[in-house]
Amino acid sequence: MSLINRLASDQADFEQRLSALLDRGDEQSRDIDARVAEIIAQVRARGDAALLDYTRELDQIRCGEVAELEVPATRLHGALEALDGEARQALEFSAQRIREYAERQREGDWHYEDDYGNRLGQRVTPLDRVGVYVPGGRAAYPSSVLMNVVPARVAGVGEIIMVVPAPGGVVSDMVLAAAALAGADRVFTLGGAQAVAALAYGTDTVPPVDKIVGPGNAYVASAKRQVFGQVGIDSIAGPSEVAVLTDGSLDPEWAAMDLFAQAEHDEMAQSLLVCSDPDYLDRVEKAIEAHLDGQPRADIIRASLAERGGLIQSRDLADGAAIINRIAPEHLELAFADPEAVLPLIRHAGAIFMGHHSPEAFGDYCAGPNHVLPTAGTARFSSPLGVQDFQKRSSVIHxxxxxxxxxxxxxxxxxxxxxxxxxxxxxxxxxxxxxx
Structure with missing residues (x-):
C-alpha cells in the first residue's frame, strides 16, 4: 500500500480527488463552537473566577487568584540568561533577522496636495495593546513567540500581553526566554478559549486588548472567530501545509524530507508535490519509503501523508502552476534551477521559497519573513502576518x-x-x- 496519495491532472476524477484531499471537514465544529461560546459567556460574566475554574479543569492548575498565573519579569529574564550558548545564539540570530525584515515593512504617514489646495493623506499609528497567543502543551514554540511579538514591537504597540497554556503548571523555559528577548510586556500561563475570551473582554487581572494574534488548536480558532468584532484578529489558522512545484531537478531525498518537515507537525498537516515527470514522482515515493521509518515522528508523518499528502502529476509546467494557484498553499517551494522564471506564474501562496536551497524549514525559524501565514486556501485573499497588522491607518482630509x-x-x-x-x-x- 502506498504511503502517499498519487494523483494526475489528466485523470477524469482529478478535480474531485483534489477537492477531497484539500477538504478539511467540519464534523466537530458545531460541538466545538457551542462549547467555546459557553466558555466565552462564562469569562465575560465571571471574569477571573471563570479563568480559575477553567484553568483548574483543563490545565490541572490550582491557584487562589489569576495574578498567580502571571509570570514575573524576573523569571522571563532568568530563563533567557540560563540558556546555553548555542540555544541563546540561535534565538538571538532568529530574532534579529525577523526584526530586520519587519523594520522594512513599517509604514509611515504620507500626504499630497490636490489641484485645489486641499491636503489629503494618511496617518499611521500603532495599536495600543495586543494579545499574543502562543501554543503550549505537547510542544514548545519559541519561534511563534518571536514571529508574533517582534513585529508588534517594531510597529510600536504600546503593550503586548502574551498567553501560553501550561498544562500541569509546566511551561517551556525556551518560550519564556523568547518572550523576554522579543519584548513581551506581560505573560500569563493561560490557554484555550478562556485565554482568548480574557484578552477580548478583559477581567480584573487580564487587561482587554485591541487585537489577538497567534495560532492555536480548534478551540482557540473558534474563540478567535467568535470574539472578532470585539477585537481584531490576525486570521483563523488551520493545520500547516506545504506544496512543492518542481521540474524534477530537486534531489528526491531532499523533496521527501521537505514533505516530512511539514507532515511531522501533526496528522492534519498537508504535504503536496507537483511535477509533470511521473518517473520523478516514483523516485520521490521511493525516497519517502526509504527514509520514513528513521524519523522520530514517523507515526505522525505516516498518518499525515496517508490522509493529506499527495504526489500530483501535472501535464506541464503551466498546468502545475495552475494546480498550485488552485491550492493556494501556505508554503510553496519553487524547486527549480531558475525559480525566477517560474515565479510570474504564481498568484496565490503565503510564502514562496525559491530554488533548491531555500527549504520551508528556514522560513519557520530564521529566514526573516513571518511564519504566520494564510492556510486552507486563504492565500487567495490573505497575506502573511507583518508589522502592518499591528498598525492602523487614519485618513486625513484638510x-x-x-x-x-x-x-x-x-x-x-x-x-x-x-x-x-x-x-x-x-x-x-x-x-x-x-x-x-
Whole structure:
C-alpha cells in the first residue's frame, strides 16, 4: 500500500480527488463552537473566577487568584540568561533577522496636495495593546513567540500581553526566554478559549486588548472567530501545509524530507508535490519509503501523508502552476534551477521559497519573513502576518476655504441622488465663503 496519495491532472476524477484531499471537514465544529461560546459567556460574566475554574479543569492548575498565573519579569529574564550558548545564539540570530525584515515593512504617514489646495493623506499609528497567543502543551514554540511579538514591537504597540497554556503548571523555559528577548510586556500561563475570551473582554487581572494574534488548536480558532468584532484578529489558522512545484531537478531525498518537515507537525498537516515527470514522482515515493521509518515522528508523518499528502502529476509546467494557484498553499517551494522564471506564474501562496536551497524549514525559524501565514486556501485573499497588522491607518482630509468650494457641487449632487438633504446642506454651507 502506498504511503502517499498519487494523483494526475489528466485523470477524469482529478478535480474531485483534489477537492477531497484539500477538504478539511467540519464534523466537530458545531460541538466545538457551542462549547467555546459557553466558555466565552462564562469569562465575560465571571471574569477571573471563570479563568480559575477553567484553568483548574483543563490545565490541572490550582491557584487562589489569576495574578498567580502571571509570570514575573524576573523569571522571563532568568530563563533567557540560563540558556546555553548555542540555544541563546540561535534565538538571538532568529530574532534579529525577523526584526530586520519587519523594520522594512513599517509604514509611515504620507500626504499630497490636490489641484485645489486641499491636503489629503494618511496617518499611521500603532495599536495600543495586543494579545499574543502562543501554543503550549505537547510542544514548545519559541519561534511563534518571536514571529508574533517582534513585529508588534517594531510597529510600536504600546503593550503586548502574551498567553501560553501550561498544562500541569509546566511551561517551556525556551518560550519564556523568547518572550523576554522579543519584548513581551506581560505573560500569563493561560490557554484555550478562556485565554482568548480574557484578552477580548478583559477581567480584573487580564487587561482587554485591541487585537489577538497567534495560532492555536480548534478551540482557540473558534474563540478567535467568535470574539472578532470585539477585537481584531490576525486570521483563523488551520493545520500547516506545504506544496512543492518542481521540474524534477530537486534531489528526491531532499523533496521527501521537505514533505516530512511539514507532515511531522501533526496528522492534519498537508504535504503536496507537483511535477509533470511521473518517473520523478516514483523516485520521490521511493525516497519517502526509504527514509520514513528513521524519523522520530514517523507515526505522525505516516498518518499525515496517508490522509493529506499527495504526489500530483501535472501535464506541464503551466498546468502545475495552475494546480498550485488552485491550492493556494501556505508554503510553496519553487524547486527549480531558475525559480525566477517560474515565479510570474504564481498568484496565490503565503510564502514562496525559491530554488533548491531555500527549504520551508528556514522560513519557520530564521529566514526573516513571518511564519504566520494564510492556510486552507486563504492565500487567495490573505497575506502573511507583518508589522502592518499591528498598525492602523487614519485618513486625513484638510480642505482650505478655496479648495472646499471645489468639492461643493459634486457633494451636493451626490447627496441629492442619495436623498440626504442634510448632507447636501452641510456641503453647500462651505460654498458661501469664509466662516464668519
Amino acid at each position: 480642505c482650505s476655504a478655496h479648495g472646499g468650494r471645489a468639492l461643493v457641487s459634486a457633494s451636493e449632487k451626490m447627496a441629492e441622488i442619495e436623498g440626504l438633504a442634510a448632507h447636501a446642506r452641510s456641503a453647500a454651507l462651505r460654498g458661501g465663503g469664509e466662516q464668519g
